[in-house]
Amino acid sequence: MSALLEVSGVSVSFDGFKAINNLSFQIGNQELRAVIGPNGAGKTTFMDIITGKTKPDEGRVVWGDKSQSLLAMSESKIAQAGVGRKFQRPTVFEDQSVSENLMLALKKSRNPFSVLRFKASAEDAVRVEELASEIGLSGALTRKAGELSHGQKQWLEIGMLLAQDPKLLLVDEPAAGMTPSEREHTTDLLVEAAKTRAVVVVEHDMEFVRRLDCKVTVLHEGSVLAEGSIDHVTSDDKVIEVYLGR
Amino acid sequence: MSELSAGAIRRKPLVVQYPSLLIFLGCLALFTVAVTVLSEGFGIGVISTSFVKTLGKTLCLCLVALAMDLVWGYCGILSLGHMAFFGIGGYAIGMWLMYARTELIVIESLANQALPPTAQEISDGIATQIFGVVGASEFPPIWAFSHSLTLQLLAVILVPGLLALVFGWLAFRSRVTGVYLSILTQAMTLALSLYLFQNDSGLRGNNGLSGLQNLPGLGDVPQSVVSVWFLWASALALGLGYLACVAIVSGKFGSVIRAIRDDEARVRFLGYPVEAYKLFIFTFTAILAGIAGALYYPQAGIINPAEIAPIASIYLAVWVAIGGRGRLYGAVIGAAFVSLLSTWFTGGQAPDVNLGFYTIEWVNWWTVLLGLSFVAVTLFAPKGIGGLFDLITAKRSPDRHGADLGPDAGALREKEAET
Numbered sequence: 001m002s003a004l005l006e007v008s009g010v011s012v013s014f015d016g017f018k019a020i021n022n023l024s025f026q027i028g029n030q031e032l033r034a035v036i037g038p039n040g041a042g043k044t045t046f047m048d049i050i051t052g053k054t055k056p057d058e059g060r061v062v063w064g065d066k067s068q069s070l071l072a073m074s075e076s077k078i079a080q081a082g083v084g085r086k087f088q089r090p091t092v093f094e095d096q097s098v099s100e101n102l103m104l105a106l107k108k109s110r111n112p113f114s115v116l117r118f119k120a121s122a123e124d125a126v127r128v129e130e131l132a133s134e135i136g137l138s139g140a141l142t143r144k145a146g147e148l149s150h151g152q153k154q155w156l157e158i159g160m161l162l163a164q165d166p167k168l169l170l171v172d173e174p175a176a177g178m179t180p181s182e183r184e185h186t187t188d189l190l191v192e193a194a195k196t197r198a199v200v201v202v203e204h205d206m207e208f209v210r211r212l213d214c215k216v217t218v219l220h221e222g223s224v225l226a227e228g229s230i231d232h233v234t235s236d237d238k239v240i241e242v243y244l245g246r
Numbered sequence: 247m248s249e250l251s252a253g254a255i256r257r258k259p260l261v262v263q264y265p266s267l268l269i270f271l272g273c274l275a276l277f278t279v280a281v282t283v284l285s286e287g288f289g290i291g292v293i294s295t296s297f298v299k300t301l302g303k304t305l306c307l308c309l310v311a312l313a314m315d316l317v318w319g320y321c322g323i324l325s326l327g328h329m330a331f332f333g334i335g336g337y338a339i340g341m342w343l344m345y346a347r348t349e350l351i352v353i354e355s356l357a358n359q360a361l362p363p364t365a366q367e368i369s370d371g372i373a374t375q376i377f378g379v380v381g382a383s384e385f386p387p388i389w390a391f392s393h394s395l396t397l398q399l400l401a402v403i404l405v406p407g408l409l410a411l412v413f414g415w416l417a418f419r420s421r422v423t424g425v426y427l428s429i430l431t432q433a434m435t436l437a438l439s440l441y442l443f444q445n446d447s448g449l450r451g452n453n454g455l456s457g458l459q460n461l462p463g464l465g466d467v468p469q470s471v472v473s474v475w476f477l478w479a480s481a482l483a484l485g486l487g488y489l490a491c492v493a494i495v496s497g498k499f500g501s502v503i504r505a506i507r508d509d510e511a512r513v514r515f516l517g518y519p520v521e522a523y524k525l526f527i528f529t530f531t532a533i534l535a536g537i538a539g540a541l542y543y544p545q546a547g548i549i550n551p552a553e554i555a556p557i558a559s560i561y562l563a564v565w566v567a568i569g570g571r572g573r574l575y576g577a578v579i580g581a582a583f584v585s586l587l588s589t590w591f592t593g594g595q596a597p598d599v600n601l602g603f604y605t606i607e608w609v610n611w612w613t614v615l616l617g618l619s620f621v622a623v624t625l626f627a628p629k630g631i632g633g634l635f636d637l638i639t640a641k642r643s644p645d646r647h648g649a650d651l652g653p654d655a656g657a658l659r660e661k662e663a664e665t
């Protein structure tokens with residue numbers, strides 16, 4: 001299986017502190033992967049490197065069939081290439097309606113001049129409707145995103161990511177602050193999304209990861225400590241020592 | 247149901263989407279007709295010519311406030327340098343006005359000579375007339391196109407546009423945002439004004455350009471008529487500018503720039519080249535400001551470097567804040583209201599307040615009042631005057647201060663939580 005994203009030997013340090021230390025990571029085209037690790041393990045920095053927010057000191061980040069390097073690309077170019085990112089805190093545009101939020105994310109030309117001439121077609125409208133029903137916000141299309149509850153905002157953001165139709169979806173702690181039933185819905189959304197694309201979920205809630213039922217990568221001090229099924233990693237001595245703290 | 251809401255997502259005609267557009271254009275047309283009817287030049291003469299000019303100038307200020315609202319209220323770039331573009335527009339048209347009028351005077355005065363004057367004599371005569379005050383008698387290179395109205399009109403658009411394009415490209419590319427960008431734009435307008443204050447800048451130093459109210463070749467048309475012409479032109483420019491701004495902010499482009507205002511990084515991760523959008527808005531509004539300036543200064547009659555001092559751009563931000571940023575009519579209302587009030591107070595028409603021990607003279611105290619009202623608006627009515635319209639339409643925006651209600655409150659919505 002050819003890899004969609006290949007991160008190899010990446011290191012980055014902030015003021016002498018090595019946030020990521022010789023990290024290597026691979027993910028295939030239609031794969032669901034959970035990345036876990038204690039605070040300060042470098043999970044967020046890892047996502048920052050893939051999305052272009054942080055440039056690593058050394059190492060390679062190679063993307064797609066054509067083996068493009070993501071390191072020379074800007075954040076917006078990387079996003080256009082097909083990397084979508086969901087932040088820990090729900091970041092939707094609170095002052096705009098749910099449908100405007102989804103329309104913004106819809107996979108269309110991002111060029112200012114074509115956006116200026118953009119008119120939503122019937123298909124676009126239908127697509128927005130579909131997405132809204134997928135994330136349970138059909139009845140809220142005209143409401144401002146700022147009025148939604150925390151969980152609904154999380155879903156709206158996931159909906160926006162689906163609208164972007166990325167090849168790789170990076171999701172940072174999607175279940176944080178959700179009620180149990182909201183969590184269940186979120187799990188379903190992610191598992192469903194991983195059928196057609198690669199999904200990386202960063203999480204430190206073990207229960208949630210267990211429910212995702214996928215391969216798990218454990219990060220510690222900026223590098224990979226263990227990789228495998230959830231049962232495999234939770235029985236690993238090193239993982240138990242640093243992460244589970246037993 | 248599905249069809250209905252699908253229709254809501256699709257783009258409707260501008261007027262339907264923005265009912266305020268028709269109301270605005272209607273009010274503007276009504277205003278223009280009313281002033282024309284009441285003017286000395288075309289109507290019954292109730293309004294003095296100088297007041298017609300004040301109203302015409304106010305329309306130009308409304309146009310530049312519109313630009314400021316687009317760049318600040320919608321795109322979140324607090325530019326404190328847009329009056330520089332306004333001034334450049336004024337200088338560009340002023341150069342032609344001054345050249346062409348002086349040329350006529352020089353030709354007339356040389357006509358009595360025995361020999362017909364040579365082109366060189368005329369050119370020298372014009373240069374001596376214009377640059378005598380700064381001790382020069384030759385045209386500086388910057389005046390190379392001043393003989394041509396077409397080229398100077400092009401300059402009204404191109405010079406502010408190019409300056410904004412280069413400045414914006416450098417600033418946005420380096421990801422300069424927020425207060426640092428504001429300071430940078432202040433520095434730009436300060437540098438420009440200091441440069442123009444120099445006698446050898448080629449634009450007559452602190453004398454500036456004057457006599458701009460006289461249109462070359464139309465010396466026998468009275469100012470009462472010319473002032474109404476400029477009022478019409480200013481109203482037309484404001485109307486078209488408003489239309490262009492509505493077209494920009496109403497569609498997806500508007501959605502993108504408001505998103506940039508609220509969370510720039512997030513927009514980047516959606517794949518939008520944020521810098522290109524900012525640059526587009528910055529340049530477009532600079533051009534708008536340039537056009538406004540080109541219409542303003544022929545009505546004011548004089549332009550000098552003090553006009554583009556940093557304080558002018560700060561006033562512009564104050565107008566937009568008081569009028570209500572983030573809504574186009576708010577900017578227009580703010581600029582019209584505050585600048586007319588300012589004219590009234592500083593013109594000595596406002597009655598002084600005698601407190602017994604101290605007399606408040608509004609000519610001096612107006613700036614204090616303006617400053618206090620700016621602070622008051624910022625603290626107590628962040629939506630400005632435009633916010634009053636929300637009371638009529640009962641439109642609510644989400645309260646961002648309470649943040650999310652969080653998982654503890656479940657799916658409770660803001661409204662439910664309040665009651």
